[in-house]
Amino acid sequence: MTLDAASFDRPRSHRLADLTWPEVRRRRAEAPVAIVPLGACEQHGTGLALRTDTTRAEVVADLIAERLSPRVLISPVIPVGVSEHHMGFPGTLTLTAETLGHVIDDLLTSLYRHGWRRIFILTGHGGNNSAVDISVRRLRARHTDLHLAWSGITNVASDVVARLATSPVRGHSCEIETSQALFADPTLVRPDQLIRGAATVHDLDPAGRLSQTHKGIHFPQDYHVLSPTGALGDGREASVEDGEAVITTVVDRVVAFLEDFMALPDRAHLPTPTLADSDPLTLEA
Secondary structure, three states: OOOOOOHHHOOOOOHHOOOOOOHHHOOOOOOHHEEEEOOEEEEEEEOOOHHHHHHHHHHHHHHHHHOOOOOEEEEOOOOOOOOOOOOOOOOEEEOHHHHHHHHHHHHHHHHHHOOOEEEEEEEEHHHHHHHHHHHHHHHHHHHHOOOEEEHHHHHHHHHHHHOOOOOOOOOOOOOHHHHHHHOOOOHHHHHHOOOOOOOOOOHHHHHHHHOOOOOOOOOOOHHHOOOOOOEEOHHOOHHHHHHHHHHHHHHHHHHHHHHHHHHOOOOOOOOOOOOOOOHHHHHHH
């Protein structure tokens, strides 16, 4: 068998864990961005697998890396997240926000020590957001030469979601998330087990209605209280086409961001300022 020159330049994998350490050392020079996917192991209603958020994050990261190859490597996914609000359903596993934040800190610090100065966190689970945000702020202060950004998945395509959604109340195992699952990995979905969840405010108890009807005010509720099935929305309305529309939009937008992210000037490594370094006179006012 004869291989052309291009075959030797094509990355064997864009997943860091698939490579040997000499391959990682070579790839480091041509892959300035590391993507860190985050997931969850939690209930997704009666028709979606517990790994839904993890698989969505991995698939979206893979699609981004394929578009940007060879300039991106993907770290192993963190497969358990902050899911305390789903613990009323068997099989859900959870970390505290503090534990997840420390895991993110340690994983990203490992990448930093190996030379990465541009890291993008992609979380497939909204419950991880607070831990991610705090960790990002902490790491940026600790490593002043690190470019660090993050996003979820569905919210990146919120305009597309608004056009496709059919349920006034939605957001978990709904028509939008189930559509993404059908496109990303059909084995996540048991179509014969999909049922309508709490899909309107009238399906919610008084506390649930209050949590859903005052935008900008946070009033968290456990999912076994919000919905006896664990779903918000109607997964029966899902389609592969809608999932493709959402995920393709997310990939397009994250790729566009990462192109500009890679083009940024490097951040200068600066000593972390402390209160003692400040002029006391500038603190008055």
